Amino acid sequence: MSGNGPVHVLQSIPFCPDPAQCRRILRVEGNVRREKELADLLEQAASKARPKVVWRACVPEFLGSGRTALNGHCFSSKVLAKLLRGAVKDAGSPVVFPFIATCGEELGHWASAVTGKLRAYWAHTLTRLALKTALDRLEAELKPFGRGVLSRVEPGIPKDWPVTEQPGLFALLAHDDGPVAQLNEYCVMRPLSSISGLYFFSKKAVPPCTYCVLPTCRGKHAPKSRPEPLFCLAGKSGEA
Numbered sequence: 001m002s003g004n005g006p007v008h009v010l011q012s013i014p015f016c017p018d019p020a021q022c023r024r025i026l027r028v029e030g031n032v033r034r035e036k037e038l039a040d041l042l043e044q045a046a047s048k049a050r051p052k053v054v055w056r057a058c059v060p061e062f063l064g065s066g067r068t069a070l071n072g073h074c075f076s077s078k079v080l081a082k083l084l085r086g087a088v089k090d091a092g093s094p095v096v097f098p099f100i101a102t103c104g105e106e107l108g109h110w111a112s113a114v115t116g117k118l119r120a121y122w123a124h125t126l127t128r129l130a131l132k133t134a135l136d137r138l139e140a141e142l143k144p145f146g147r148g149v150l151s152r153v154e155p156g157i158p159k160d161w162p163v164t165e166q167p168g169l170f171a172l173l174a175h176d177d178g179p180v181a182q183l184n185e186y187c188v189m190r191p192l193s194s195i196s197g198l199y200f201f202s203k204k205a206v207p208p209c210t211y212c213v214l215p216t217c218r219g220k221h222a223p224k225s226r227p228e229p230l231f232c233l234a235g236k237s238g239e240a
């Protein structure tokens with residue numbers, strides 16, 4: 001693949017949460033009553049969920065001073081420019097992949113209506129698992145397009161790529177069917193279980209949590225010996 005490609009939309013992504021995994025993540029194993037309650041939520045979530053992804057291929061243009069242009073949209077981050085330059089050089093792929101992934105508004109609306117603190121927490125966790133399902137599907141779509149390791153980065157992580165640059169990604173990924181997620185004036189995405197960013201091929205893995213400023217996180221999965229703070233992007237193993 002070469003050049004700037006068309007916008008692709010993935011909408012028919014099945015969400016089939018594994019009951020055993022969910023019981024383990026939510027720590028209800030052995031509690032018969034809680035397991036039944038969770039099973040009911042899993043059935044509802046599976047029927048409501050419509051995870052979605054929009055993505056395209058772009059050839060980055062490096063403008064200097066940490067600025068990178070993708071199909072005419074400029075993004076400012078020295079860390080981002082360094083990562084993408086390395087991807088082009090080391091992985092031999094001149095193409096990067098801007099994307100937006102979401103659990104889907106259907107599941108987001110359902111989760112927001114679930115009552116009870118515990119059940120609401122379970123529902124939110126299921127939206128995160130649906131988001132991971134969308135990311136897994138996207139990664140499977142992208143892997144044939146390059147060699148090396150597929151890595152990702154998003155606005156806000158690294159710190160010098162602010163979330164206020166998300167509108168540029170939304171504009172870059174605009175398509176006739178409308179956005180798969182909404183972005184408000186504070187650059188917060190709805191549904192909350194949504195992510196925007198860039199995938200790229202690299203010689204070595206760049207864990208999503210490498211450049212995050214959060215000092216603690218349940219789902220951190222960058223090596224602890226790294227000097228950068230750690231972060232979880234949708235959870236390495238589906239944990240929210």
